[in-house]
Amino acid sequence: MTKTTDYRVIGTRPIRHDGVDKVTGRAVYGGDVQMAGLLHGRVLRSPHAHARIRGIHVHKALALAGVEAVVTGEDMPEAGTRVAELGEGAIVVKHLSNNTLARDKVLYKGHAVAAVAATSPQIAEEALNLIEVDYQPLPVVIDVREAMRDDAPLVHDDLITESLGKSTGKPSNIAKHFQFKLGDLEKGLAAAEVVIEREFHTATVHQGYIEPNNATAVYNPDGNVTIWSSTQGAFTVRAQVAELLDMPISRVKVIPTEIGGGFGGKIRVYLEPVAVLLSRKSGKPVKVLMNRADVFEATGPTPGSFIRVKLAADREGRLTAAQAYLAYEAGAYPGSPVGAGAMCVFACYDVPNVVIDGYDVVVNKPATSAYRAPGATNAAFAVETVIDEICEKLKIDPLDFRIKNGAKEGTRRADGPVYPRIGMIETCEAAKKHPHYKAPLSGPQRGRGVASGFWFNIGLKSSATASVNADGTVSLVEGSTDIGGTRTSIAMQLAEALGIAAEDVRPVVGDTEGVGYTDVTGGSRVTFATGWAAYEAAQDIKRQMIARAAQIWDVKPDDVSYEDGILQSRTDRSKRFTFRELAGQLHATGGTIVGRASVDPPCVGGSFATHIVDVEVDPETGKVAILRYTAVQDVGKAIHPSYVEGQMQGGAVQGIGWALNEEYVYNEKGVMTNASFLDYRMPTSLDLPMIDTVLVEVPNPGHPYGVRGVGEVPIVPPPGAIANAIHKAIGVRMCELPMSPGRVAKAVLAASR
């Protein structure tokens, strides 16, 4: 491994390659796609949270001037009982199909039932009002604990509960119950001085990307379809559309546009298959857009949950046992991230005796999607709060406690894996040394809290192709849609490997026919895995450049060295080319050089974060103000430190929103009553201080440049850290998210009685 100080490009802060397009309004996002003859598509959505569809009548809509096509669930091919791997895990195709356009039942308010394509968006919206749907409303269940009761209304009549790997043969809203075990829980509890058990509730929250979901499709008479979409993965859109519409993948071309945020919420398809069906029926290109209410009611969100955590520690403050019960709302279809939540819940700690039970539960809410470290934040809120209470009981500094009990190389997680080199303890040590932690915090109703968090990160498959241009630059085509500056972090790794400047690489994101298969932009994998593909493509270029220099000089390739972008004969030092000089000779000496690589790296480095927060609580209104915030994270190796900081700041602020304000508010009919940005209260610039960052670099031994994923883990600690700070401020333990003014005020009142 190259030493950090040897890097010339990595660790610098070049201007991102797509920057000018994005600050001038020129970058083309999915909603900006325009073409001749384009029709506008809109989707009709269920007003009921749970209802049987007895009939859909579309003739009045079809008769409206300007309407060119109407589609319903009947236009989707029968999915049968197929299960397919379509992005982030296996999925029952029928569920995805019915979520795209409902067939017999609607399972949540906002569930798509029909779609219209018309010559203007206004006509399309008028036409939606002319579609008549005959609904038979059914009883609604929206809370995970209610849904788990024996007498709860069934969301699916045919969902058979799987428990501990076996079918129970019984239908219920519990899709799955699983368990992880390590050591002997009872023995660990018996050895403890302190045992604390608490229950927690967390609300449903949304990814909150600013750009609504969109899709544009052109279905050609030869059966080939082209789709433009703001997606986290062009190839997963291709796979899902092909699977849902029963087409070979080779018939589906997906062109990823710029994407206006996703955070996990733009992996599943919603509109793409609908746009294809509308285009096929109308014979014209169709662009389908969601409005903001659609986004809240029909996409995302991340699960609400009920969690019980029991922790035990001995007199010296060493954790002896841990138990968790996690019940997550999957939404309308099975597949909540409770599995990940269960793997993460105690992942920051070395605990010898553990039992974790997880429950995946369907409710009449939109089908949940990934959201930044999916499942981990709910779990961390619970466990980090109980850790704080243990520290209080044992009178131990919470960072000292985490340093003492923190997971390290060799620690076994309850779900099996043994950690390689990780940086959990390093983040706590860095937090402890930070001026923030030592700064005095005075004043009434003010408190400081800390919490840690873990996320796995993923590897998966990435491809890149890089062509050497005659002027010494390199055109890089990679397959990862760029959601936050990854063109640059990938290009920088290619530049580092070739010994050229970051600005001399011209990165573009390829479509599904322009680049090799690449998995989704998710799991904090892009800078890690696609960066690795770029590194390998650079090695391929280097090999060929060496061979070409050898050919020109008439020496053996072994005689040619390549270092810092200079090719030189080892035996005759006068024979020397810069990268640029040789690039200029390629056309005359056999043609250009193209490097290529496809990788599926196994050694992802897990990431840990520890956050410090100071809050002030207004005891009358219950409003919590963030006074100061510091995010410490093991980032492996920061390729472009500014964008790493940005990930940490953005993740922390999403966690702050989750902690303090954000939630789906439902009425008794299962209708979300706050489906707008005004009422679903995401943090604004006025709610926040600067977010200080500390980049701890414990290189991932499994990556050529030590990269770990950085994007997800910063959302994990904030709710726990803020809950702990609130406790310090006013002496109240908050066990419910969000810790909104109403809830905090109520807790203050209850405590004062």
Place this chain on the structure above:
Amino acid sequence: MSKKMQIQAKINGRGVDFLCEPRQSLLEVLRDELRLTGSKEGCNNGNCGACNVLLDGKLVNACLVLGVEVQGRSVTTIEGVASPGGLHPLQQKFLEHAALQCGICTPGFIVAAKALLDQKSKPTEHEVRHWLAGNLCRCTGYDKIVRAVLDAAKQ
């Protein structure tokens, strides 16, 4: 379908005639009729600021203004912020400070920040945060955006 009206306005310094239905918002006119897609739709009800434009120099949400309302008036969109000679200092500082990730909110932030700096050349951090509270960003946590605006104000 309602009848289209002919509207004359100055868009980014140039006289423009366009047809629009009375029910079309300025945002729809800019994006769908004039193909100025730099103004983004995030919410279509004035809550996110992604469609911020200047109307006679005043900051507005284009989704809350009707197209017909701009008759005889002047509109500046993100496409009109840079000069032929180069980027506006705000645009340059957004790049230098890495004040964007996905970039969808960036046009709105730059137009809004320009409106602030046009009237108050040396705002405090609190004034910047207060002014930009009508613009939502979900990626950055605002830190680098606020720094970029404060730095641009120094120019």
